[in-house]
Amino acid sequence: MEPIPDDPALRPDGAGADDPVPLYLRRTYSWAYLDRRTLGWLDRPSVVSAILWGNAHRLMQAAVAAFRPGSRVLQAACVYGGFSAMLARRVGSEGRLEVVDVAPLQVANARRKLAGLPQASVRRADLAGGCPGWRAYDGVCCFFLLHEVPATTRSRIVGHLLDAVAPGGRVVFVDYHRPHARHPLRWPMAAVFRWLEPYAESLLDTDIATLSAQSAAFSWQKRTLFGGLYQIVIGDRRDTEAAA
Ligand SMILES: C[S@@+](CC[C@H](N)C(=O)[O-])C[C@H]1O[C@@H](n2cnc3c(N)ncnc32)[C@H](O)[C@@H]1O
Incomplete structure (x- = not known):
């Protein structure tokens, strides 16, 4: 597989791109998402599986299965491991x-990971900055992004993602949730x-749907898994919106 080019635009502060990487991301997650030295280590299915206590595959499967083949899907933020390729194969x-x-x-x-899948494309934008495509997608998938952003940014992102769903389309959030009181991992x-x-x-404890x-x-439908530690929340936009 092709290595990522050593491009100045890939610097941790995102300088060289149109708008900078948000402060919360630089302050909190530089080591995880902005540093090419840790990327090769973190971007492995075994590491993703360990971080999610062996639940990565079933959470990914559940998210992917929520979308129909042939549909136009927006994935909100990159995910380590093979999630985007699974989603691309599903559509x-x-x-x-x-x-x-x-x-x-x-x-x-x-882009490197999706190189062999022409139905997939990747672009750079801040999801808190605006709707990525007004009612343009049959499906929107947001996998473990919401717990990594401040609450005000979270509400903005959710609003923009809902705006992106076409009438009759669907949004899927997969993320952490408050585990049961006696959960050994609480x-x-x-x-x-x-x-x-x-x-x-x-x-x-936040109801994403609100x-x-x-x-x-x-x-909306919501279910929790693994003793409540994870949640899958699915929202279906009503068809009647088409008339609005
Ligand atoms: C989906 S989340 C967490 C995924 C999960 N921890 C994993 O295994 O990869 C991580 C991604 O969210 C991206 N991200 C954070 N805030 C964002 C925003 N406002 N707009 C777009 N992407 C954002 C980060 O750059 C990072 O690539």
């Missing part, structure tokens, strides 16, 4: 997958969140 050659991420290094890495995960993921705590005024146009 197939008759569909489209567009991945949007704010970090130039992640965009370059995702306190270890609380420590991990305090140490590495400072915005996660504010998501755990984060945007747009939510009323959707019907």
Whole structure:
């Protein structure tokens, strides 16, 4: 596989790109998403699986299965491992997958991973900055992004993602959730969140479906997995929106 070129635009501050990488990302997640020295180590299915306590494959499968072959899907932010390729294969050659991420290094890495899948493309944009395509997508998939952004940014991103869903289309959020009181990982995960993921705590008890005024146009279903540590939230935009 082609290595990522050594391009000045891939610097950790995102300088060289049109708008800078957000401050919260630079301050909190430089080591994870903006540093090419850790990227090769983190971007492995085995590491992603370990981080999600062996649940990565079933969470990814559940998200991917929510979208129909032949549909146009927006993936909100890059994900380590093979998730985007799974999604691209799911929509197939008759569909489209567009991945949007704010970090130039992640965009370059995702392009490299999706090189053999012509139905997939990757572009750089801040999902908090505006709607990536007004009612343009049959599906929008947001996999473990919301716990990594501050609460106000989270609401903006959810609003923009809902705006991007076409009438009759679907949005899928997969993320952390408050585990059951006696879950053996409750306190270890609380420590991990305090140490590495400072915005996660504010998501755990939040009903994602309430984060945007747009939510009323959707019907929602939510399920939790692995003792409540993970949630899958699906919103279906009502067809009647077509008349609006
Ligand atoms: C999807 S999340 C977490 C994924 C998961 N931890 C994994 O295994 O990869 C990580 C991505 O979100 C991106 N990101 C964070 N804030 C963003 C924003 N406002 N707009 C677009 N992408 C964003 C980061 O650049 C990073 O590539």
